[in-house]
Amino acid sequence: MAASIPFKTGDVIKQSYTLQMLIGSGTFGVIYSALYKTGDICKHVAIKLEKNNPQFTLQTNEIMIMKKMVESNHFAKFYQCGTFKEYKYVVMEHLGPSLLMLANRKKPYKFSLLQLLKFAVQALRTLQELHEAGFVHRDVKPDNFVIGNSLQNAGTVFLIDFGLCKKIHMQNGKIVKPQNPGSFRGTLRYASPNAHMRIEIGRQDDIISLLYMMVEIHIGRLPWSDASSEDDIFRLKQTTQPEILLNKMPAVFQQFYNYIFTLNYEDDPNYDQLVEYINYEAKQNGLNLDSSFEWEKELKNQRANVIK
DSSP states (O other), X not given: OOOOOOOOTTOEETTTEEEEEEEEEOSSEEEEEEEEEETTEEEEEEEEEEEOOTTOOHHHHHHHHHXXXXXXXXXXXXXXXXXXXXXXXXXXXXXXOBHHHHHTSSTTOSOOHHHHHXXXXXXXXXXXXXXXXXXXXXXXXXXXXXXXXXXXXXXXXXEOOOTTOEEOOEETTEEOOOOSOOOOOSOTTTXXXXXHTTOOOOHHHHHHHHHHHHHHHHHSOOTTTTOOSHHHHHHHHHHSOHHHHTTTSOTHHHHHHHHHTTOOTTSOOOHHHHHHHHHHHHHHTTOOTTSOOTTHHHHHHHXXXXXX
């Protein structure tokens, strides 16, 4: 159920941010593209608004993560936060379309092998940065990976939406899995088996979710794409053999699968090994991972209109 927040295009927040277009909405809030004007400064930003309710901590997470990841090229820049009337707002860098939108932009509605492998390397390194900063995302999916929206970061993949993000559990300086069962976190289609079993989600679960979404954006669907209930989705995840799940994927993804499903909460994922799997597949197919994404030329004209 989407949030009911009384803002519309043209509204001005804090005398500086003019709302331009609704980008997205969810249970707790909405996000708009906005034009920031003050003095001689004029630039496009994104502004997220949610009801000022102490029980909602989504924006607190967003702000904390963006500040923590300020040196990274794969996370939106944080500009400002505050309150306006009965709402909290956070202003951040305006980014481009999501991987889901890019996959759906034209037939065959999926990524070529080159685009898949290029994305995989950046996504793995992005998750590595988040994990090494001490956090698990817990909602890895195509909607939460976006691309840059300026000429400077046109080929960069960004990770967004940290409302469900959680600190990795530490005890006496060591990573230790919490024993208390939790509630479901994530998105049913991409959630790891641990999420369905209410087992604490760790770094390996983020990577499992990444694998599921990579299968979908390359093949076009998952074995459980038509299932709607959590029970049916979980059953299919448990019973679908990796040979079936990865039937139309490059062979190297079997190694990828075998490795990540051996990891426990406490284990440090070997990101370099996973990236090496991807690089090997690219080399075997004569693909240059330094080449541009296919959609960059299509979006070039749009980006030229963005105020850098």
